[in-house]
Amino acid sequence: MFRRPSITFRTTAFVAVVCLALVALDFLNSWHSRAVQLKQMSVATSNLARAMAQQADDTIKQADTALIGIVERIQHDGTGPAALDRLHRLLAMRVNELPQLDALHVYDKDGNWVVNSREEPPQNLNNAQREYFAFHREHAERGPHIGVPVRSRTNGKLLIPVSRRIDNPDGSFGGVALATIDVEFFGKFYDSLDIGEAGAVALILESGTMMTRRPFSVEMVGRNMRETGLFRAYKDQGPVGTAEILSAQDGITRLNSFRRLANYPLFAAAALSKDEILAAWWRETLWHTGGVILLTLIVGFVGWRLVRQMELQNRTEAELRRARDALEKLNKTLNTLAMEDGLTGLANRRQFDVTLDNEFSRAMRDASTLALILIDVDCFKQYNDIYGHAAGDECLQTIGRTIASLAARRPGDLAARYGGEELAVLLPKTDVAAAAVLAEKIRSAVRDLEIVHAGMPGGFVTLSAGVDAFSPAETPSPPKELIQSADRALYAAKMAGRNRVCTAMRSTQT
Numbered sequence: 001m002f003r004r005p006s007i008t009f010r011t012t013a014f015v016a017v018v019c020l021a022l023v024a025l026d027f028l029n030s031w032h033s034r035a036v037q038l039k040q041m042s043v044a045t046s047n048l049a050r051a052m053a054q055q056a057d058d059t060i061k062q063a064d065t066a067l068i069g070i071v072e073r074i075q076h077d078g079t080g081p082a083a084l085d086r087l088h089r090l091l092a093m094r095v096n097e098l099p100q101l102d103a104l105h106v107y108d109k110d111g112n113w114v115v116n117s118r119e120e121p122p123q124n125l126n127n128a129q130r131e132y133f134a135f136h137r138e139h140a141e142r143g144p145h146i147g148v149p150v151r152s153r154t155n156g157k158l159l160i161p162v163s164r165r166i167d168n169p170d171g172s173f174g175g176v177a178l179a180t181i182d183v184e185f186f187g188k189f190y191d192s193l194d195i196g197e198a199g200a201v202a203l204i205l206e207s208g209t210m211m212t213r214r215p216f217s218v219e220m221v222g223r224n225m226r227e228t229g230l231f232r233a234y235k236d237q238g239p240v241g242t243a244e245i246l247s248a249q250d251g252i253t254r255l256n257s258f259r260r261l262a263n264y265p266l267f268a269a270a271a272l273s274k275d276e277i278l279a280a281w282w283r284e285t286l287w288h289t290g291g292v293i294l295l296t297l298i299v300g301f302v303g304w305r306l307v308r309q310m311e312l313q314n315r316t317e318a319e320l321r322r323a324r325d326a327l328e329k330l331n332k333t334l335n336t337l338a339m340e341d342g343l344t345g346l347a348n349r350r351q352f353d354v355t356l357d358n359e360f361s362r363a364m365r366d367a368s369t370l371a372l373i374l375i376d377v378d379c380f381k382q383y384n385d386i387y388g389h390a391a392g393d394e395c396l397q398t399i400g401r402t403i404a405s406l407a408a409r410r411p412g413d414l415a416a417r418y419g420g421e422e423l424a425v426l427l428p429k430t431d432v433a434a435a436a437v438l439a440e441k442i443r444s445a446v447r448d449l450e451i452v453h454a455g456m457p458g459g460f461v462t463l464s465a466g467v468d469a470f471s472p473a474e475t476p477s478p479p480k481e482l483i484q485s486a487d488r489a490l491y492a493a494k495m496a497g498r499n500r501v502c503t504a505m506r507s508t509q510t
């Protein structure tokens with residue numbers, strides 16, 4: 001059967017549930033904030049990558065547009081001295097207009113300088129060995145080519161070459177038009193981006209060559225990135241994507257976003273350090289987790305005190321209950337003691353008096369008869385004298401038990417020790433004749449016990465009894481009248497020779 005758990009158990013469980021709920025809610029809340037923070041940063045890196053891709057696309061597009069004009073002009077005007085002079089001025093003008101450009105160059109089919117944007121070009125310069133030159137010589141496509149970064153032999157700068165092929169009128173290879181973009185131009189833009197202390201950005205050729213990056217390092221420019229997690233993520237996810245990557249170089253985990261340039265085979269990548277992204281979240285989490293732990297401790301402590309208080313109260317209540325039960329028991333005993341005769345176990349005089357009054361009133365109300373038998377042990381003084389007081393007590397106890405077994409059969413009957421060796425039986429709704437019959441039964445039963453009494457003529461203990469009964473409704477008189485008349489009858493029995501029952505009006509002798 002299901003037993004309802006105790007209040008202390010339920011309170012403890014409630015406090016534990018509240019504490020757990022507090023911690024769980026805080027954990028869920030923190031986890032959610034962390035996810036939101038990472039999502040926001042993912043959007044931020046994605047926007048950075050978009051801005052970088054746009055900037056790189058625009059930068060290269062402007063250089064490429066200049067190249068288209070140069071190629072068109074050479075193919076139209078040729079490379080005569082006058083045409084080259086005009087072209088030189090145009091190149092210088094373009095370089096002035098476009099801050100990303102280091103220079104514009106034109107090379108013939110053998111890689112020799114034809115014209116460039118500089119005022120005083122270096123003589124006998126041949127670029128036939130450069131990667132971009134070899135590319136155009138071997139590929140007939142007329143589109144732009146973004147080459148691997150090179151170091152300028154003129155000014156030592158790191159440059160990104162953007163080039164286009166120049167065709168002869170017959171379609172054969174006629175040379176290369178080249179625009180060189182200063183790597184530093186990208187560096188300035190990248191330095192303006194807010195990527196934290198451990199953030200990183202990079203511009204990478206789709207073939208895997210690093211063009212430039214922040215933090216800048218000369219060794220990294222031109223490096224093959226094909227084996228890096230970033231490049232693999234780009235290859236897996238396509239032109240736009242996001243990936244969390246642990247850097248093999250510095251051991252920092254970064255949230256990377258990458259995006260391909262709209263018009264050229266490069267992609268821009270922006271990355272923020274995960275630790276930096278989550279630094280603010282950690283601070284906030286530590287604060288409110290500390291607060292929640294403190295709150296949980298307070299709730300737990302208050303709950304613990306409450307449970308202890310309840311246990312204490314329960315214990316006190318149990319003790320009080322025990323004390324009350326003991327008191328009630330004691331009270332009952334005292335009541336019994338107060339109403340019972342200690343020697344015979346019959347009702348004592350007090351109870352007899354109270355019962356007599358009650359039964360008297362009842363008999364008056366019911367118009368019924370109330371009978372009384374007064375009993376006295378014959379020559380009891382002598383008995384004591386002969387056998388001692390203790391034997392006298394024992395004799396009284398035996399007589400008491402005998403009377404109790406014969407009288408007090410009906411609920412209203414009461415056998416009592418009236419005083420000394422005198423006993424009484426109160427019998428409601430009983431007339432004198434019935435009472436006399438019972439008295440006689442008692443007398444004869446005691447006689448039949450054959451308690452030896454050397455002082456008696458018969459040799460045994462005997463009783464004398466006086467009986468009377470009357471109806472208070474018919475004969476208005478106080479209860480003591482009944483006692484007195486029964487006593488008179490008892491006296492008559494004694495006078496008549498003892499060991500007999502007398503009624504108030506007449507006496508019977510056995």
Ligand SMILES: Nc1nc2c(ncn2[C@@H]2O[C@H](COP(=O)(O)OP(=O)(O)OP(=O)(O)O)[C@@H](O)[C@H]2O)c(=O)[nH]1
Nearest residue numbers: 376377378379380381382384389390392393420421
């Ligand atoms: N052992 C004992 N004796 C008691 C007790 N109460 C009364 N008695 C004795 O009972 C005796 C009563 O004696 P009496 O009143 O002279 O009457 P009796 O000797 O019985 O003579 P009759 O009544 O005339 O037959 C006294 O000696 C009391 O001491 C009791 O509780 N125990």
